[in-house]
Amino acid sequence: MTGPERRRLTKLASSRTAAHQHVVRAQIVLDAANGCSNAQIARRRGIGVDTARLWRGRYGDQGAAGLADRPRSGRPARFTPAQVAEVKALACQLPAETGIPLSRWSCGDLADQVVARGVAPAMSASTVRRILAADALKPWQHRSWLFIRDPAFAVKAGRVLDLYARVFDGVRLGDDEYVISSDEKTSIQARCRCHPTLPPGTSRTMRVEHEYDRGGALAYLAAYDVHHAQVIGLCSETTGIDPFTDLVDEVMTRQPCASARRVFWIVDNGSSHRGQAAIDRLTRRYPNTVMVHTPVHASWLNQVEIYFSILQRKVLAPNDFTDLDQVQDRLTAFEHRYNQTARPFNWKFTRADLQNLLARIQQHEEAEHETQHQHQPALPTAA
Template structure:
């Protein structure tokens, strides 16, 4: 019997003006779409049934009827430039209260007879925009701010349709539109091979296959669907500190012990509201999206850079006294040896008591990472691992349960501890940082023109 071909994972395409107007299939046979002129009366009547005295704002109602409601938002789905052009036009050609309707989204759920059975109206906060304008922001930036803090003016579902998931579906689609617009405004439009091929054909009259675009991206190592983060340190002694810490990793002093120390603060003991469904054939592990928080703990940890072993201890508070107590415990097994400690610039690491203890223990040496560069501390790698493998997917009925899980994980780690292999030299790191600094300067200079 032949094997069934594996189905390709479906990709959610970016939203577009046409997509929002056409709508999505909703629960219970409904369709969720942008409010149309013929929906206004029924949608407004639905709002009135909530008993809160909420109705569709008159100026927004007029905008829905003449087809200009959410027009700036819909234009923005075509890209950053389109949003800025539409926002500028809205502000220069309309009074403030009318221009706000172009960044206010009203979605309607209609049944199989095309009757409105649900409505959600998310409006732009005029006070925020007015404050932004008075603070010197341009009209485009002021309207862009509204997309990140839009408020739900009203949400209503017809009585017979309640309890069928229509309200959550309206909220989900509203969030989806605002989330994509926010992405565009922060990072610019993103492309898939298919959407770029479609754009080139529509706008430039160029007909190429998405396979061809994919090949070009592979050859040029372009990945427009991915994004990352960065942070440039402003520490004046950045280069010296990088060389100092990296030197410990690549060429530790002979016979010395190198410890990487830090705290993972405010680790939450989260308990799901319903039991976790375990992994099964053809089914992934599942948990509820909502949770109960039972408190937090602070994990102090020291990684032996040479052996990979970890010493960890949970404390209810992060302060200088707890740090010093943990530090004493971390160095105790290495009595009689020179001990080098890599750590960041938290104030708890340089309290008077810590400095006094260091003066009495000259065999312990602190090596600080540059300000804003905790990524240089190897213990951060281990923190990411324990978070991913043990904490994030756990359910904890109390802080004590969380602390026990952390202890068990550390014990399991140390049974087969292996050191991280550090390969980047100080010169390589400094060269990459210089490249990013140069790119940032070019970007700032271009934006200032």
């Protein structure tokens, strides 16, 4: 036995995480290497003499590879390949297409349907799960998606991405120009739990009472300085043009935006700041501002949404507030805490990534159109 082999087997023999059978086999080989007979190994390890002889002999013939289990034929398959294929085909159909009043399949539902269709006389849910796992099929899961609806998606998204890179209309931004990402987080509720929340303890997570009394809801409007990671927010009873204007006043009357050459406001297409009317309204109030809209249904391009996700995880969940004043105080305190240590987000999605994304979408649409055209029945031609 070489030095590396002995070290590897010694480590395996003392492992607390490896499979027990592998640990015992390593111990047998090490005892044999130390001069123990098969009978001595059996007594020392509490195993049969034949077991000691088996693994000692396999290691002598094949080395470390001999300590692995040999392939087994296993129990004969109970279901034919055709039955397995029918299970997978059924899982790839929507339940509504088969007349079943379900939104998606579970393994138990599929097993019942297999029996009802006469595919097999009996089949368990665990068997269905193993069959589907072979092709990574998970019909009980779903993902949502959305087509690009904005005809100017590439242009609008490109302007936003350029601003994140400190570029506007092909020109680098100066030190006295700022980029603000703004939006509203609506319907933040104050849920007063019927019993106080219990802190975590030994072998116990934090416990939050399920029942609560509603204490109203408010909206939180935030303006995030993209390149300096500073947030200015305010709370309002509702959203709309007036609350958004109050937020703009709060930002534009403070330094450095008050004396900036230009301040770019990135917003989505919400009713508070939608369309050319909102652009004109902002410019009349503050001539050094430039409003830039994200494409329709593309709020993921707005960096303030990342801040809102942090706010949701760290401040608002679980929700346990006595009233709206406590909610507002918590939001304001977190905003101050965040501004003390925050750094700009490491935004990596660039114009090049956008072009690649749009090219993949175009290829997908062209392939889908070609497939539909191939399956379209041919029209009769005139003689």
